Amino acid sequence: MGGVLALGMVSVVAQAQLELDPHVAAIGPKSEVPVAIQNARWHMNDGDINTLTFRSMDTLFTTRQVSRSGRVTPLSEANHSLDFDYKFEGKTYSPTDFLDRTFTNALLVMKDGEIVYENYLNHSNPQTHFMGWSMTKSLTSLLVGIALEEGRIKSLDEDITRYLPELKKGAYKGVTIRQVLQMRSGVDYEESYDFESPGIAARNHIQALVKNVVRFVDVAKTIKRAHPPGKVFAYKTIDTAVLGLLVERVSGGSNLAAYMAQHLWEPLGAEADGFFIMDGQPGVGREFSGAGFNAILRDYARVGLLMLNKGRINDKQIVSADWIEESTRPAGDEKGPMDYGYQWWTVSNTPAYSAIGLQGQFIFVDPSTKTVIVKMSYFPPLDKDEAAMRETFSFFEAASKWQPK
The missing domain is CATH 1.20.58.710 (Methane Monooxygenase Hydroxylase; Chain G, domain 1)
Known part of the structure; x- marks a missing residue:
């Protein structure tokens, strides 16, 4: 009898899981996307699962590949321990503290074109594709710069x-x-x-x-x-x-992903394909150009290196140096702590700038110290005083000044 009751309870639970979240059901027409997937997308930013969903977007969405091809841009390595401290809100912390305090999935630090630190956490690895969220905006800006230079x-x-x-x-x-x-x-x-x-x-x-x-x-x-x-x-x-x-x-009859593959991802010397999440099926949907690109950690680092080198990588000028300078210059008065250029955030009154994505995704570049930092995170969705964001930039400042020995 107990087994029958247990089966009945499972049936009730299963039935409940088939119901669309009321927030989703209340807006717009009915969707052909399976209810379970709609519910999963609805919860993908939740703090108890985003360490996984932020690197599993190809299981939640239709995607469009941004293919790599040709020679991979080599990245030299000289790995070091992060032997410095940083200060935040009057207290001193170690980089080990930083990893967990700021919900880190992966972290890479590059100095003068050389990887000096690389770490993958929470079962991620060098082949993991991380959701860039609004870092995608900065990549879209690069594509606009390329199209401008081409005369399109x-x-x-x-x-x-x-x-x-x-x-x-x-x-x-x-x-x-x-x-x-x-x-x-x-x-x-x-x-x-x-x-x-x-x-x-x-x-x-x-x-x-x-x-x-x-x-x-x-x-x-x-x-x-x-x-x-x-x-x-x-x-x-x-x-x-x-x-x-x-x-x-x-683009001449192409789509965003194909244009990016030909004009940015291949010339960049990416080592892995990237991909966009789509807002619908092929033939109907488009790449989510505002926040939908996914790539491995090292390829995001190559984007940072491209920026640091003023649009040049692998002995090729992919984007004009003028575009890099113009797009990372504040568009208005520097009011701080962050300002905005052409889809890049600028650190006020410094030469540093960053691509920043929702809930803790960063490509940080400081030309004054030839530093690139890539951080993939799973910040909680409600961080009203932006403590994790502010602490991350305190770490970036210290890491930029750090000189590995």
């Missing part, structure tokens, strides 16, 4: 709707490519994910990424204006989605 884009000061006429009915009409790069488009898209009272960004997250019933960039066609273009910095993923659509449109 004539000028950053052109109205972006010259290339994307389907956006003319919305607030992107009259906005320049430069203003979009600087997150100064002025469009009304608050980067807020309050799912109890969802606004445009929260609804877009559910419909495009969880349910795949719309394309992420589609809201740009009818979006309203909040500020005059160029006047106000406001971080918003829709701006980068529009930049991704721009690159796709000028």
Whole structure:
């Protein structure tokens, strides 16, 4: 009898698991994505599982490969212990403390083009593909720079709707490519994910990424204006989605992943394929250019090395040095502690800058000390005072000054 009761309880639990989370069910049309996958996507940022989901995106999403090819850019190694301390909020910590205190999955430190420290935690390894989240924005910026140099884009000061006429009915009409790069488009898209009272960004997250019933960039066609273009910095993923659509449109009939493979990933000398998560099936979906790229730790380090070397790697100039300098320069007054260039965060009043992704993903570059640091993390989703972020940059500052012996 007990066994029968137990089986009955299992049946009830199984039935409950087949129910779509009510936050997801309440927004948008019904999706063909299996309910279990929608629920998994809905919870992928949760603090008790994100150490795994952030390196398992190919099991949750349709993906599009960014293929590597040809010679791999070699990375020399001279591994050292991190024999320095750093200070945070009046206390002194060791790098060993840092790894767990800031929810680290993998960490790589490079000095003058040489790997001096590399560590993989929580069952990750050199072949693990880590979700970059908004580090993807910085990669999309590189693709815009390449397209500009190729002449596919004539000028950053052109109205972006010259290339994307389907956006003319919305607030992107009259906005320049430069203003979009600087997150100064002025469009009304608050980067807020309050799912109890969802606004445009929260609804877009559910419909495009969880349910795949719309394309992420589609809201740009009818979006309203909040500020005059160029006047106000406001971080918003829709701006980068529009930049991704721009690159796709000028690529000559290609898609974003193929353009990136040919013009960035192959010339970079990546050692592994990367991939984008998609907002729908092939033929319908697009690469999530604002936050959806995945790669191994060392290939992210090669991106950092490319930046450090002013767009040059493997004896090839992939991106112009002018673009690297321009994109990592603050677009406005340096108010600190972080400012913004062309989809890169700048460390105020220093030459350092960083690609930064949701919940603790970083490619940090300090040209003054020839340091590149890549950190893949699983920050908790609710860190209201950004303690993990602030502590990470305290460590970066110390690591940048560190001189291995």
